[in-house]
Amino acid sequence: MATVVFDTELGACALSWVGDAVTGFALPESDPEQLRARFAERDGTPPVTEAPAGAIAAAVTAIRAHLAGELDDLRWIALDLSGVPQFHREIYRIIREVGPGRTIGYGEVAALAGAPRSAQAVGRAMGRNPIPLIIPCHRVLAADHALHGFSAPGGIDTKQRMLAIERTSGFGEPTLF
Known part of the structure; x- marks a missing residue:
């Protein structure tokens, strides 16, 4: 390594x-x-x-x-996740499909992984993500679109900066329901 x-x-x-x-x-x-x-x-x-x-x-x-703002989905970068639990690998596979400027909810990721009541497990997988940005955990938002907890240096401020670089709309905004 x-x-x-x-x-x-x-x-x-x-x-x-x-x-x-x-x-x-x-x-x-x-x-x-x-x-x-x-x-x-x-x-x-x-x-x-x-x-x-x-x-x-x-x-x-x-x-x-x-x-620097020259957006790339970074999906072409090969990853070695051999030491990562299978459920986390599936979550990371789903997350990698979310391109710059887009977001997805924890519950949506859980449903796509076949575990619809596992939003908290998705959150734990995001917190253990060994390859953030390339596995874009910053694009996963709470159901209310708020920026809750982010374990990277700088916390939520870093998440917000990354979403802003990617010209993502709708994060941090209240929802009607």
Whole structure:
């Protein structure tokens, strides 16, 4: 496994990979050194200092562009979710189909996964998402379209910034019913 820390318009991000498949991602943080230390502890190896090549270099370029407003659904990026529970993998598969500028509710995701009364389990899966942005958990909203809990650095503010970058309408707005 290798990890690279790179700058984006929103701050430092980190991406881990094996071969050509992404295994982990960290949303923007203001302290790149803290991010490097966290990934080094998690992965057991320090982040690489040289630029990645091939598919991983393309993924880093696409992430930078996406966070700068040049939207990409990022579905083409290969993922390695081999250590992730099957239910979570199914939730992540569903979430990856939600493109930039769109949102989906926790209950809707649960229903699509064949577990219609499992919105809270979907929320737990979102909280454990090892590859946010590429698996766009920020696009999952509560039934009232409000921005409830987001475990990434910056919390709900980060979620709101990402949805704004993606020119998403309707989030955080009250519903009639």
